[in-house]
Amino acid sequence: MRLLITLGVVFAVALSYLAAPVQASQEKTGTQAESDIKAVQPILPDPQKVLDQLVGNWTYTAKWWDAPQSEPMEWDGKFKAEWVLDRSFVEFKARADSNERDYEGMGFMGYDNVTGKYSHIWFDTTGTGMWISTGRYNADKNAITDTGKYSNPASGKRDWYKGVTTFSGEDVMSYEFFIKGAGGKEFRQMEILYKRVK
Amino acid sequence: MRRNLTLTFSTFVTALALIFSISAPPSKAELSEPGKAHEVLGKLEGSWDYILKWWDEPGAEAGIASGTSEKKLIMDGRYLTMNHKGTWSGEAFEGFGIKSYDNTKEEYGTVWIDNLGTGLSVTSGSYDPKTKELTESGTTTLTGSETPYRGVTTFVDDSTYTYEYFITYPDGTEFRHMVVMYNKADDIGGA
Numbered sequence: 001m002r003l004l005i006t007l008g009v010v011f012a013v014a015l016s017y018l019a020a021p022v023q024a025s026q027e028k029t030g031t032q033a034e035s036d037i038k039a040v041q042p043i044l045p046d047p048q049k050v051l052d053q054l055v056g057n058w059t060y061t062a063k064w065w066d067a068p069q070s071e072p073m074e075w076d077g078k079f080k081a082e083w084v085l086d087r088s089f090v091e092f093k094a095r096a097d098s099n100e101r102d103y104e105g106m107g108f109m110g111y112d113n114v115t116g117k118y119s120h121i122w123f124d125t126t127g128t129g130m131w132i133s134t135g136r137y138n139a140d141k142n143a144i145t146d147t148g149k150y151s152n153p154a155s156g157k158r159d160w161y162k163g164v165t166t167f168s169g170e171d172v173m174s175y176e177f178f179i180k181g182a183g184g185k186e187f188r189q190m191e192i193l194y195k196r197v198k
Numbered sequence: 199m200r201r202n203l204t205l206t207f208s209t210f211v212t213a214l215a216l217i218f219s220i221s222a223p224p225s226k227a228e229l230s231e232p233g234k235a236h237e238v239l240g241k242l243e244g245s246w247d248y249i250l251k252w253w254d255e256p257g258a259e260a261g262i263a264s265g266t267s268e269k270k271l272i273m274d275g276r277y278l279t280m281n282h283k284g285t286w287s288g289e290a291f292e293g294f295g296i297k298s299y300d301n302t303k304e305e306y307g308t309v310w311i312d313n314l315g316t317g318l319s320v321t322s323g324s325y326d327p328k329t330k331e332l333t334e335s336g337t338t339t340l341t342g343s344e345t346p347y348r349g350v351t352t353f354v355d356d357s358t359y360t361y362e363y364f365i366t367y368p369d370g371t372e373f374r375h376m377v378v379m380y381n382k383a384d385d386i387g388g389a
Contacts, residue, residue, distance in 0.1 A: 085292055086313040104273055108294075112317040114339035119318050121296070121309055125273050127230050129300035130307055132320060151302035153229035158302065 047111030047118070050137050050144065051090050053167045054081040054109065058194040060094070068187050075101045079194060084108075094124070107131075109144075109165075120146045120163065127153050133163055142167045162186070171196035224301065232275040235299040238306070238325050238332065239278040241353060242269050242297070245383040248284070252376040265291060267380065286314065308334055308349065315340040321349055330354075341365065348372070357382035 058079040063072040077096040084091045089110035096103035105124030112119050115134070122131040128151070135146025143166040152159040162178040173194045181187035246267040251260040265284015272279055280295035293312030300307055303322065310319040317339030325332045332351040337344050346366040353359045363376040 085294065085311060088313055088316050089311055106272070108311060110311070110316055110318075112339055113315075114317050114343060121318070123273075123277055123296060123298065125276065127302075128232060128236075128276050128298060129302055130277075130296065130298055130309060132309065132318070151229070151300050153226045153302065156223050156226075156229060156302060 045137065045139055047137070048087060050118075051109060051111065053142075053170075053173065054090050054092075054165075055083060056081060057197040058173075059197055060192050060194045062190060062192045064190050065188070068181060075103070077103065092122075118144050118146060120144075120148075127151055131161070133161070135163075171198070229301045231301075232299070233301065235301075235304075235306075235325075236275050239297055239299065240271060240275065241356075242278055242280075242351075242359070243271050244269060246380040247383050248282075248378050248380045250376055250378040253374070256373055261287065263287070263291065266383065282312070306332055306334060308336075310338075312340070319347070321347070323349075347375075 058081070060077050060079050061074065062077065063074050065072050075096050075098045077094055077098075079092065079094045081090050081092050083089075089108045092105070092107040092109070094103075094105040094107075103125055105122060107120065107122035109118065109120045111117075112134075117134040117136060120131075120133045120135070123129075131148060131150045133146035133148030135144060137144050143164055145162065145164050147160065147162045149158045150161055151157075160180050164176045164178070165173065166176070167173045175190075175192040175194070176188055177190035177192075178186045179189050246269065247264070248267055249262065249264045251262055253260055263284060263286045265282055268281040270279050270281075271277070276298065278297040280293075280297065282291070282293040282295075284291045291313065293310065293314075295308055295310040298307045299305070300322075305322045306325060307322040308320070311317075319336065319338035319340055321334035321336030323332065323334030330353040332353075333348065334350075335346070335348045337346050339345070348364040348366070350362045350364070351359060352362070359380050361376075361378040361380070362374055363378075364372045365375045366372055
């Protein structure tokens with residue numbers, strides 16, 4: 001099926017090139033032009049609809065592993081996400097509920113129309129640097145995967161990381177944080193499970 | 199003799215401690231906490247009025263815009279948030295920025311977003327206490343393409359500072375696209 005769609009798109013692109021001289025001499029109606037464009041462009045979900053899934057009040061449970069086989073540290077918290085700047089970005093605010101863990105974080109996520117990528121900013125009380133990552137949306141998984149580098153107070157270096165935000169339903173989402181461990185192998189250091197507050 | 203030995207030993211220990219403090223990398227706690235360098239962020243805290251001029255290209259007539267900027271240190275002084283509200287070409291303008299001093303990079307950093315576009319403007323740089331200039335460079339997509347730029351914040355006095363925004367053209371030449379003049383807003387609620 002996917003092959004048929006691909007062939008169809010290739011055929012449509014080829015047709016559009018063959019028809020180009022004719023198009024140059026003829027004024028096409030808006031409706032015809034629009035349908036041609038739709039025929040050659042892949043159908044991507046509206047980024048605002050993708051980001052809309054984040055918006056709301058959430059509770060979360062986080063798990064953190066210092067090493068792949070270690071016991072995770074766990075804590076709960078509250079997370080709020082809302083549109084700001086005329087719906088250009090979604091603003092995040094997070095706070096841990098635990099008295100033992102005094103944690104506060106803030107961030108933004110948006111879709112850059114120039115680069116065609118999602119952008120993600122995060123800053124919190126675990127350090128003094130900002131986490132800036134960019135990535136893409138996978139419609140099959142309903143997930144945004146972004147990568148970047150962060151100032152890691154534990155290593156004292158700028159380290160690679162990958163974040164995966166997965167929407168499992170209207171009221172459930174998760175964020176997974178991967179770093180590169182021994183031998184450059186990816187290691188999931190953190191998992192946060194969110195439940196929407198109704 | 200015993201006193202001399204004690205003095206020698208304590209001098210040795212002091213010397214060792216000094217050497218260790220110079221050569222040892224900063225601890226995780228030191229890298230996680232705000233320090234002396236973060237005081238520069240504090241100089242920007244408060245309510246400000248601004249007037250800005252911008253030029254589309256060299257020699258063009260300047261456009262003028264104005265507004266207010268609320269700057270606040272958050273998370274125990276780790277970061278400075280910057281909320282801008284005003285007008286731009288007759289339209290409502292809203293922008294948000296975050297300034298930091300990253301102890302690991304040993305650099306100041308700024309991320310800026312606003313309602314004129316969907317991209318990030320990201321810069322990093324250093325502060326020169328002699329000239330009182332915080333100079334950062336990076337890239338923005340707010341111009342419609344990935345564009346290198348340089349931002350210079352100059353502290354004039356406690357109630358005045360300026361921000362200059364220089365775009366770098368593909369041939370490497372710089373053009374001052376914008377200058378913003380900030381004045382501390384009157385503290386009406388003061389004593």
